[in-house]
Amino acid sequence: MVISLTESYIDSLAPNAGAMKNGRDLVKKNSFPVLRITADGTLLFGECKGSGKDPYRCSVDFIQPNSPLSRCSCPSRQFPCKHTLGLMYACAMGKPFEQAEMPPDIAEKRDKSEKREEKKKEAEAAAANGASPAKRKVNRSTLTKKMKAQLDGLTLLEKLVLQTVQSGLGSLNKKSVQLFEEQAKELGNYYIPGVQAELRRLIGLLNEEENKEEVYTQAIQQLIRLHSLVKKGRSYLERRIADPDMPMETETALEELLGHAWQLAELKEYGRTKPSAELLQLSFLSYTDQAKGEYADAGWWADLQDGTIHATRHLRPFRAAKAIKEEDTVHAVVQTEELFQYPGELNARVRWEKNSYRDPNSQDYKTVKQFAAASYPDVIKQVKTVIKNPLADRNPVVLIAFTALERAGDGLVFRDAQGKPLPVSANVIETPVRAESLFPLLPAEELENQAALVMFQHDADSGRLSVQPMSIITDSRIVRLLY
Incomplete structure (x- = not known):
């Protein structure tokens, strides 16, 4: 058998x-x-x-x-x-x-599956020999009609954003928020689910009853994001309507923000694949995205070949959550046959279809540590460049080296080899157990001369950058701090 x-x-x-x-x-x-x-x-x-x-x-x-x-x-x-x-x-x-x-x-279904697999292998062999992959057939008329509808949806959103800015957040009441909710529902008719979700994030903030001053600061940032999404989305769609053969945007996450669900065939067509990769998961977290109506199982992985920090997101819509398997922490090294890389900035999302596993060893952990950024001023400059873009990920994740994790005043800081500090925050991701309560449980040597995966947070009022530790990487193990 x-x-x-x-x-x-x-x-x-x-x-x-x-x-x-x-x-x-x-x-x-x-x-x-x-x-x-x-x-x-x-x-x-x-x-x-x-x-x-x-x-x-x-x-x-x-x-x-x-x-x-x-x-x-x-x-x-x-x-x-x-x-x-x-x-x-x-x-x-x-x-x-x-x-x-x-x-x-079942024999018939197997036969069809084998034929599909043969065609796929033939296409891969042809690509390996330098042949251009066959382009997907796109109905231009249908695509143009869809993009015009998306433009109409962006125009609807723009009016709402401008009216809100002109009247001021302080003038908003329950009736105003109800109008926002109606507009968010209306956006569902314009093929822009990503934009719809961003508006719902604003509504979620406006429904907050406590810490109004902090909420208003976040709401202003969200309005800026919505306005930028309208502006860049409109410019992009108008160019594509004028030139239907224009390639899709693959350097940023604009397509996904508008609501496009990338197919693996599209990523392959645009060359966003890597023949093979070895990935080690450094952190994992499951959370609820109310704006999108889904549960998300997120992982952050180090590429053992070049140190890139990739992200994975397994999405389970509320309505179908019971029918979809949850993802879990992965402790093994994942060896992929082909790595698909979604458009994005610092922590681009990845996915794979076929893979094998092997147990991690001390050399893998040392390899990860070698890729950790040693200079905090350089890291901060990189992060600031990313978050200047209103449409970029607000909380980029970076692998940093640290010589010490120590108390400074009322808080904690990481220090680099030059003694430069990086403040530690616990407000980026809400967790049942705060990371600083776990540090005293670790051996002292694991809090010196190690690497840490951290998520950045920018305080718009003070302009201050801080980080939340997600894991600590030593020569012998990964200490995960998010649960």
Whole structure:
């Protein structure tokens, strides 16, 4: 038998704890009257009793051992569903499977999948030999119509921003905020979900009841961001409408801010791929994005080849959160076959389809430390250049070296080799446990001559930059400070 399943491995495939329990319960209740396996052991299939008179037909295909494909006739939106999880648990628990021929419908699907894989390999081979990749076909008329609608949406937003600035934030009341909410809903008709989310961020600030002075400062910054998004978005869309063959913007995140969801084929077409990479996750955090209506599982990774700090974001819309598997902390080194890099500035988002894992070692940690920025004035200059752009990430993440983490006045500071300080803040990301309460628990040697992954914050009123420590990297381990 080719496949060798363990319950812990099946747990890792489940979208949530409920699906794990339900899958196991199906096995315990003997809900599988039919359990079958192909002679080569690459396909599990069978039938599971459901709520109706007809059983659900389910299967798990291991033709690609590291990426099993689950199929089920049930209406569940979870993937894998409890029936296919139960099928795998039955195998892991030693239930008897009858050897049988592969069902014709699955054989047909395999054949189509193999043909697609062959075409993909042919395209990759052609690209390796210098041939230009085939460009995707785009319906110009449909694209132009969409971009004109986006322009109309930006015009609607611009009127709202200008009216707000002219009347002043102090004049806003509940009726004004209600109008904002109606306008945000209206923007959903103009193909600019990114812009819509930015307006909702402003509404969220205006609904805050406490710390009005601080909220108004943040609201002003958000209005500046919205105005810049309107201005740059309009200029970009007008140029693309005038020249439909004009390439998409790939140096900044403008397309994504407008709401474009990049396809991997597009990233490949624009050359935003890397043949292979080794990535080590330095920090991980799950948070709720109310403005976009989704949960996000975010990771920050060091590229062991060049030290670049990449970000990953696994998004789970509120409406489908139960059906989508949550991401978790990764302690292994991820070795990707091909790394896709999204447009962006300092911490561009990445993604991969195929990868393998290996255990990290002390050399990996030392490699990360070697890439850490040694001069704080240089780091601050780099960060200031980024945040000058109103559309850039407000909280860039940087890997810094430090000789000491020490108390200065009422707070803490990192110090570089020249003794330059970098103030530590705890206000960037709200966490149940503050990082400074964890530092006394660490050995003294881990707070000297190490590296730290930090997230920057800019105080608009004082002009002061500070950082929140996300992790500390030593020669032997990564100390994660966000949970």
